[in-house]
Amino acid sequence: MQIQVNKSSVEAVDEAQKKQKEAKKKARTIEYQFNKAQEEVKTVKKKTDCEIKKLKNEAKEKETFWMRAYIILVLLTVIKNTVFQKDLFACITVPLRFWYRYIEWLIHPSELNILGEREYFSAGWSWFLRIMAILIFLGLGISSEIFVLRKIEQYRKAWDKYSIWILLISVSSIAVIGDVVRKYFPINLILLLGLINIAAMEIKIYCHNKRELY
Known part of the structure; x- marks a missing residue:
């Protein structure tokens, strides 16, 4: 009877350790996936910021070009008046x-x-x-x-x-x-x-x- 009790205790301990290892493994997996998701979010955000900055620079260059062209046109009009x-x-x-x-x-x-x-x-x-x-x-x-x-x-x-x-x-x-x-x-x-x-x-x-x- 004592042997069976000890055996049951050992099996319970092993089962608990096994569950603990699985829980740690799942936690590491979740942590890895979370970190990976964060990295992906940072990468996407960085890429989006670069695209926005590029579009802003292009819009600024176009605006500067048209403003200079308009200034030249205004100067020509003033010279003729x-x-x-x-x-x-x-x-x-x-x-x-x-x-x-x-x-x-x-x-x-x-x-x-x-x-x-x-x-x-x-x-x-x-x-x-x-x-x-x-x-x-x-x-x-x-x-x-x-x-x-x-x-x-x-x-x-x-x-x-x-x-x-x-x-x-x-x-x-x-x-x-x-x-x-x-x-x-x-x-x-x-x-x-x-x-x-x-x-x-x-x-x-x-x-x-x-x-x-x-």
Whole structure:
């Protein structure tokens, strides 16, 4: 009886060990399959990322090509548009003419009388006007510079490819229909171009700030 009990115990131990070995074998198999599946997922993910990156680069290259082609087309249109060229020339000459008259006035302060004749001020009054004109000019210059630098920084942060397309489209549109616009609105086309792009950037910054607020 004792022998049978011992034999049964041994068989039970062997059976338990056998089951334990099978369980370990199954666990190793499952672990191997899991690791293999992970490797396959990583390989597929890496391959997919490479394909996405390749497609993005191809799309970027195509976009760059078409943008350069459009820029060349816009430049050719601007070169052929005489009104656009005259307005561009005016944007350079008008400030220079104003600066020249300002310097001339500082040297000889004067005013026009009722008859349209130029009358020069006395020496003391002339120096007072010179000093006041210089102070006003410096104040306006410094204030304008600070304002412009702040706006440039805002526009630099908001500048992207869509801003470039807006600029190109507005330039090409004004260059093509500039003659028609000048017939109804006597405005400098360069100034109009600047106002359009400034308005577009201000709207973009406003919408961006509004999205961040909410």
